[in-house]
Amino acid sequence: MAHTRWLDDEEQRTWRAFLTVQRLLFERVERQLQNEARMPHGYYEILVRLSEAPDRTLRMSRLADTSLSSRSRLSHAVARLEEAGWVERTACETDRRGAWARLTDAGLAALQAAAPGHVETVRSLLFDALTPEQVVALRDVSETLVAHLTDRPVWPAGDDTGCPTPAQADEGACPEAG
Amino acid sequence: MAHTRWLDDEEQRTWRAFLTVQRLLFERVERQLQNEARMPHGYYEILVRLSEAPDRTLRMSRLADTSLSSRSRLSHAVARLEEAGWVERTACETDRRGAWARLTDAGLAALQAAAPGHVETVRSLLFDALTPEQVVALRDVSETLVAHLTDRPVWPAGDDTGCPTPAQADEGACPEAG
DNA sequence: CTCCTATGGTTGAACACTCAACTCAACAGC
DNA sequence: GCTGTTGAGTTGAGTGTTCAACCATAGGAG
Numbered sequence: 001m002a003h004t005r006w007l008d009d010e011e012q013r014t015w016r017a018f019l020t021v022q023r024l025l026f027e028r029v030e031r032q033l034q035n036e037a038r039m040p041h042g043y044y045e046i047l048v049r050l051s052e053a054p055d056r057t058l059r060m061s062r063l064a065d066t067s068l069s070s071r072s073r074l075s076h077a078v079a080r081l082e083e084a085g086w087v088e089r090t091a092c093e094t095d096r097r098g099a100w101a102r103l104t105d106a107g108l109a110a111l112q113a114a115a116p117g118h119v120e121t122v123r124s125l126l127f128d129a130l131t132p133e134q135v136v137a138l139r140d141v142s143e144t145l146v147a148h149l150t151d152r153p154v155w156p157a158g159d160d161t162g163c164p165t166p167a168q169a170d171e172g173a174c175p176e177a178g
Numbered sequence: 179m180a181h182t183r184w185l186d187d188e189e190q191r192t193w194r195a196f197l198t199v200q201r202l203l204f205e206r207v208e209r210q211l212q213n214e215a216r217m218p219h220g221y222y223e224i225l226v227r228l229s230e231a232p233d234r235t236l237r238m239s240r241l242a243d244t245s246l247s248s249r250s251r252l253s254h255a256v257a258r259l260e261e262a263g264w265v266e267r268t269a270c271e272t273d274r275r276g277a278w279a280r281l282t283d284a285g286l287a288a289l290q291a292a293a294p295g296h297v298e299t300v301r302s303l304l305f306d307a308l309t310p311e312q313v314v315a316l317r318d319v320s321e322t323l324v325a326h327l328t329d330r331p332v333w334p335a336g337d338d339t340g341c342p343t344p345a346q347a348d349e350g351a352c353p354e355a356g
Numbered sequence: 357c358t359c360c361t362a363t364g365g366t367t368g369a370a371c372a373c374t375c376a377a378c379t380c381a382a383c384a385g386c
Numbered sequence: 387g388c389t390g391t392t393g394a395g396t397t398g399a400g401t402g403t404t405c406a407a408c409c410a411t412a413g414g415a416g
Contacts, residue, residue: 005301
């Protein structure tokens with residue numbers, strides 16, 4: 001890199017505000033989940049992805065992808081979740097290297113107990129502060145960036161954001177904010 | 179909370195995209211700084227704030243505020259930075275509970291060495307993907323959220339984003355992306 | 357002055373994440 | 387059959403963050 005492309009004032013201001021939001025918002029989300037549901041946000045996401053999968057079961061590697069975890073992180077996390085009785089691991093018949101992770105009934109219950117408080121937190125910290133136009137703008141920017149960061153389009157490619165299938169949308173199991 | 183205000187499809191989609199950006203973007207920023215400058219992003223921010231302060235010196239509590247750290251985090255972090263020789267702590271004369279943190283010459287050099295790679299990373303991951311209108315929108319949303327999350331307006335209140343004073347903007351010491 | 361509370365800052369244990377190294381199985385090519 | 391490579395997943399050490407407890411000083415109120 002011969003010459004650094006420094007940020008101009010507008011960009012700098014944008015980056016710092018974005019950074020501040022990131023820190024303040026996720027710190028509070030994290031704290032709320034930790035206090036009220038005894039789990040970090042990363043674990044919550046894992047439970048959400050499992051709850052949306054057929055049979056509440058996914059291969060470890062697939063679960064790592066959909067929950068935006070590294071393999072290592074997921075491995076450590078699932079070990080913890082297994083201790084808590086919220087997830088169980090079973091060997092994979094067809095590929096003996098592999099392993100299935102399944103959300104237990106207790107895990108689903110924990111997720112359902114955690115969801116309302118979490119969703120309320122997200123709503124009050126994020127959506128309550130924004131106009132409908134700002135929400136649209138935020139979605140537009142975010143999806144553009146997701147496409148950029150993953151080097152593939154967000155839509156209509158499908159489930160790279162781990163969205164629930166309509167079939168999974170039964171009443172009680174609807175922890176909408178992953 | 180009698181009735182949970184669940185997220186509708188638009189909100190859910192927005193939240194998940196935002197979450198994805200947050201994870202992917204900051205993971206890469208973190209990795210780049212760790213690999214190329216041997217410091218986590220949080221430490222980089224601390225060095226930036228110090229570099230922008232008069233005499234490159236700040237009280238610990240003020241530094242914690244401007245770098246969005248908890249007191250405890252800052253205390254641990256500065257201990258590390260002191261081991262590295264990048265920061266030094268001195269006792270405060272007027273308030274004997276207090277302590278000053280000062281960016282050393284070596285610390286400034288480390289910051290200047292780290293800045294170009296970091297800025298380039300931020301630019302390529304964030305700004306290169308967005309149109310000028312999207313940058314404006316992102317800034318608008320971010321500043322709205324900062325105001326909401328801090329319960330005070332971003333502008334014209336002043337330095338709650340830790341912006342540099344014009345006096346500090348000399349050429350070489352310009353690690354623009356905190 | 358004495359008490360009492362608030363503030364500035366540090367400490368250590370618990371925990372999550374990263375990185376690199378590793379195991380074991382699948383799947384080539386020969 | 388072997389051999390090398392790739393993929394799935396785990397492990398342990400190192401590091402950063404959090405939380406709660408803590409110490410010391412400042413700044414009142416009485």
